Amino acid sequence: MPELPEVEVVRRGLARWVTGRTVAEAQVLHPRAVRRQVGGAADFAAQLVGRTLGAAERRGKYLWLPAGDGLAMLGHLGMSGQLLVQEPEQPDETHLRVRLRFTDGRRELRFVDQRTFGHLAVEEADPDGLPASLAHIARDPLDPLFDEQRFFTELRAKRTTVKRALLDQTLVSGVGNIYADEALWRSKLHYERPTATLTRPLAATLLGNAREVMTAALAVGGTSFDSLYVNVNGESGYFSRSLDAYGREGEPCYRCATPIRRAAWMNRSSYFCPRCQRLPRQRAA
DNA sequence: CTATGAACCTGACAGC
């Protein structure tokens, strides 16, 4: 469940169902799911058993469970990862990769990931509780401590285009392909607009729109096109019906009725309105 | 520093 709203839905579920519970057993059913763990699967399990987990936290698309002694269990869902809270007697999912059993014998935590682009790891955390490998990940637009000043400065300094910048997790985290296209549509910006040409008000509009669209998506449980993107209880969100650009190739723009276009871009797709989101004419150098 | 492409995987779907 990739982007910020979907990950936040999962974080809330974990906070509700896992906080304060003690790990009795950690089973790694696929080594790729813990490939970032320096000591491998055995180390991952050994680090977790006996630990009582704190309330889940999140930065961008990453989430983690404080585990005491300056450690945290970090997770990233990649393209297809799910964290599910399941009754122990529920049959194993086809792509079950990691299972945590708890000392209370009640519902277990399962990491299910079809494509195994996601991962879990136990890591040291800094004094603020942030896992070590997230030091370079920027705060996200829903974080009260998000540094707008820094965002504007770095955005203007970048020699790149605006959608690349939105997807750059060191500049602003949590935004992925769907919400980048949605924020750009709302801002009437072309995805290949050079960041150096963005005025401060335009950049502020863009950031505000990213914040608004992700907040709206979060309010309805995130975006789910299929059963891959679900909360810890396996339920889908409803934001797919509110998308203005993403996935709407050939359908009329809600502002001007021009058909939305899909363009191949960086091994993926960009959806945009060719009329509302124009590239300003290049000036000769 | 920036930019591109490929790699990592599995499954769904369209078209033949």
Add this chain to the structure above:
DNA sequence: TGCTGTCAGGTTCATA
């Protein structure tokens, strides 16, 4: 039915 090609909410690494 079954094959082939394309596509998918992400990150990282290697090469220009």
